[in-house]
Amino acid sequence: MEKLQHQREQLSQLKAKTSERYIRGDMHGIHYAVSIFIATAILWICVHMLAEKNPIWAISSMVATSDPLMKNALMIFKARITNALVGCTIGLAFIAIGGSHLITLPLAMAVTVLLSTYVIRIQTMWRQAPITAAFVIAAGLEHHSRLGGLQAGVTRMAEVLFGCVVGLAVAWLISVLWPLPEPTAKA
Numbered sequence: 001m002e003k004l005q006h007q008r009e010q011l012s013q014l015k016a017k018t019s020e021r022y023i024r025g026d027m028h029g030i031h032y033a034v035s036i037f038i039a040t041a042i043l044w045i046c047v048h049m050l051a052e053k054n055p056i057w058a059i060s061s062m063v064a065t066s067d068p069l070m071k072n073a074l075m076i077f078k079a080r081i082t083n084a085l086v087g088c089t090i091g092l093a094f095i096a097i098g099g100s101h102l103i104t105l106p107l108a109m110a111v112t113v114l115l116s117t118y119v120i121r122i123q124t125m126w127r128q129a130p131i132t133a134a135f136v137i138a139a140g141l142e143h144h145s146r147l148g149g150l151q152a153g154v155t156r157m158a159e160v161l162f163g164c165v166v167g168l169a170v171a172w173l174i175s176v177l178w179p180l181p182e183p184t185a186k187a
Contacts, residue, residue: 031068031180039066039170043163057135057156061163064125066171068180073171079124080164086120087112087132088157094133095140095149105141108133132160 039062047055065080067073094108109130116122116129139156140149 027180028068031174031178032066034178035066035068035170035174036063038174039166042166042170046166047159047162053155053159055159055163057159058163058166061160062167062170064128065164065167068171068175069182070172070175073168073175075124077164077168079122079126080128081161082120082122083116083125083128084132084157084160084164086116087129087134088136088153088160090115090129091133091136091140092150092153092157094137095146095153098146105134105137108137132157135160 040059043055043058043062047053047058061080061084065073065077067076090108090112094104094111112130112133116126120126120129135156136153139152143149143152
C-alpha cells in the first residue's frame with residue numbers, strides 16, 4: 001500500500017514538473033485554447049448546422065476578437081466592430097452604386113483605408129476595415145445582380161459580427177468561471 005502511495009506521489013511530482021516545464025505558471029495559452037474551443041463549437045453549430053452557411057468568416061472573426069484578458073478582449077472587440085462596420089458600409093455602398101466592375105474592389109479598399117486612417121482613427125485592428133470591404137465586395141461579385149450582391153454582403157457581415165459577439169461572450173464567460181491574474185512585467 002505504501003509503495004502504491006509512493007508511486008502516486010512520484011507521478012504527481014512528474015506531472016507538476018512537466019506542467020511547469022511547458023507552461024511555466026502561465027495559463028493564458030490554455031485559457032485561450034479552451035475559449036477558442038468553446039466559441040468554435042458554438043459557431044459551428046449555429047452557423048453551419050442551423051443556418052447552413054460556411055462558418056469560416058464567423059470563426060475567423062471570433063479568433064480575431066478573442067483574448068484571455070477581458071480588458072484586451074473588449075478593446076479588440078470595439079476596434080474590430082467599428083472597423084468592420086466601416087468596411088461593410090463602404091463595401092455595400094460600392095455594391096449599391098454598381099460594384100460589379102473589376103475596379104470596384106481596389107477602389108473600395110483604397111477608400112476604406114483612407115477613411116479608416118484619417119477619419120475613424122482607431123489604430124487597433126484598423127486593417128480590418130479594408131479586409132471587411134474586400135470580403136463584402138467579393139461576396140457581392142459572386143452574384144450577377146446588385147440585390148443579390150447586397151444580400152450576400154450583408155449576410156457575410158452578419159456572420160462576422162456574430163463571430164465577434166460570440167468570441168467576446170465566451171471570453172467573458174471563461175473569465176468569470178476561470179479568472180486569470182493580470183500578467184506581470186518580466187524582468
